[in-house]
Amino acid sequence: xxxxxxxxxxxxxxxxxxxxxxxxxxxxxxxxxxxxxxxxxxxxxxxxxxxxxxxxxxxxxxxxxxxxxxxxxxxxxxxxxxxxxxxxxxxxxxxxxxxxxxxxxxxxxxxxxxxxxxxxxxxxxxxxxxxxxxxxxxxxxxxxxxxxxxxxxxxxxxxxxxxxxxxxxxxxxxxxxxxxxxxxxxxxxxxxxxxxxxxxxxxxxxxxxxxxxxxxxxxxxxxxxxxxxxxxxxxxxxxxxxxxxxxxxxxxxxxxxxxxxxxxxxxxxxxxxxxxxxxxxxxxxxxxxxxxxxxxxxxxxxxxxxxxxxxxxxxxxxxxxxxxxxxxxxxxxxxxxxxxxxxxxxxxxxx
Ligand code: NAD
Numbered sequence: 331x332x333x334x335x336x337x338x339x340x341x342x343x344x345x346x347x348x349x350x351x352x353x354x355x356x357x358x359x360x361x362x363x364x365x366x367x368x369x370x371x372x373x374x375x376x377x378x379x380x381x382x383x384x385x386x387x388x389x390x391x392x393x394x395x396x397x398x399x400x401x402x403x404x405x406x407x408x409x410x411x412x413x414x415x416x417x418x419x420x421x422x423x424x425x426x427x428x429x430x431x432x433x434x435x436x437x438x439x440x441x442x443x444x445x446x447x448x449x450x451x452x453x454x455x456x457x458x459x460x461x462x463x464x465x466x467x468x469x470x471x472x473x474x475x476x477x478x479x480x481x482x483x484x485x486x487x488x489x490x491x492x493x494x495x496x497x498x499x500x501x502x503x504x505x506x507x508x509x510x511x512x513x514x515x516x517x518x519x520x521x522x523x524x525x526x527x528x529x530x531x532x533x534x535x536x537x538x539x540x541x542x543x544x545x546x547x548x549x550x551x552x553x554x555x556x557x558x559x560x561x562x563x564x565x566x567x568x569x570x571x572x573x574x575x576x577x578x579x580x581x582x583x584x585x586x587x588x589x590x591x592x593x594x595x596x597x598x599x600x601x602x603x604x605x606x607x608x609x610x611x612x613x614x615x616x617x618x619x620x621x622x623x624x625x626x627x628x629x630x631x632x633x634x635x636x637x638x639x640x641x642x643x644x645x646x647x648x649x650x651x652x653x654x655x656x657x658x659x660x661x662x663x664x665x666x667x668x669x670x671x672x673x674x675x676x677x678x679x680x681x
Contacts, residue, residue: 331659332651339364341666341679342376346415348670349386351393355418362417366449367652370643373515374449377522377658380665381446381590382415387668390472390589391415391445397422405434408575409441416447416592424453427598428460435603439596440575447592451506451640454495457598458502461607465597466493469572472591475580477510478551480561483537485551487580489514490567495637497601498614504637509564510552517543517552522657570595 339360346356359382367375385391395414399407407426411419423441430437447453450466457464470488477487489508496503508514511531520527521543532540535549546552554560572579576593580586601610624633647653654662659680666676 331654331656333654334651335364335368335648337679338367338376338652338654341662342379344675344679345379345383345662345666345669345671346393348666349383349393351415355394355415358421359415359417362448362452364652365452365644367654368644368647369449369451369640370647371449371513371515371640372519372654372658373513375652376654376662377515377519378446378448380661383665383669385445385589388589390587395419397426397441397444399426401440405430405437407437407439409439411441411444413443413445413591416444417452420444420447420453420592420594421456423594424456424464424596424598427464427596428457428462431460431462431598431600435600437596437598439594439598441594441596442576444592444594446590447594449506450491450493450594451495451504451637453594453596454493454504454506455502458495458497458504461497461601463497463599463601464493464495466491466594467567467570467575468492468592468594469568469576469579470590470592471572471576471578471580471582471585472587472589474586476514476546476552477564478533478537478553479565480554480558483533483551487564487568489552490564490571492563492567496614498618499611501641502637503614503618503635504640506636506640507555509554509560509567511555511560512552514552517546519655519658521546523655 342360342363343356346359363376386393392413395412397409397411397419400410401408409423409426423439427437427439450468454464468491475485475487479486489510491508493506526541527543532545533551533553534540534545554564568579571593575595578585601607621633626632663676
């Protein structure tokens, strides 16, 4: 089915309100998820609703928690998300960092105990809107690992995302990616759609490469992107996100349960304090144009910068609607019922 962004946002918002979330928070989470769908990342869109409803009902997601500054040492802030909606407490932690940069020029924010933060690019874009550069290292804990280390067969980490956003005078450059070959949610989406995943993304329980999303449920694993280099970056995300900013890393097996917590280390910088914002902007825009001017290789229509595919998808889906497969939609409707939304409200969304 194709659904318009307004209707989808409203349905997600109603589900979160049924969970007891305040209207403002429910709107923020719903809008964040739908924006992920619009940007082409269905893995981090409304397909997460069943997971969030499950977390709220089990008590691992505290639907009205706010972020709280627990350590304030000038340019260094530690912010506890108190297991609140990542989309709310992650945005609040980023707000604290942006505010601090006004005094210190650079802020390093440890943002811990966030329920699933969703699309990390959202926090990079938040900084870029304030004219700031940001770098984000994130680990993922709370459940069993899915990603094998380079050269290993046993799963040891999660999809640990990395993000860096650079403001320009128009759209920011936003590199926002899982350090696994593909995001875990993309395996879920491929499984729901009954399609194969790209070569090199998955390994079966014997460590043999596979394109079948089903192998993940049969002892298989996700591989890192870029062989040893992606594995190395995943480890840095684990250590900076989980050990420095956060409370724990994947090796604590006793805390591998059935929920998703993200710990995030953010560096937020004012580009004006280095060589001056003007020179920075000139070089960034010059590089953008230089890269765009590269002739497309065989099989490509043009050269893009990170962040551009998401904006193209958003423009297209904002007018044509957001595609949702039947199985995902069914799972969202079931979760809506569990959250306490009435049958008539669910029928209205489906109709
Ligand atoms: P992806 O592989 O689709 O894109 C990764 C990056 O590459 C993006 O910045 C994108 O703009 C860029 N890109 C894609 N095609 C390009 C091209 N042709 N030219 C230039 N740049 C290009 O993303 P992914 O790794 O599947 O991650 C998807 C989302 O999942 C991200 O938003 C990430 O934050 C999120 N994620 C979240 C968690 C979590 O625990 N919260 C965990 C993992 C991933």
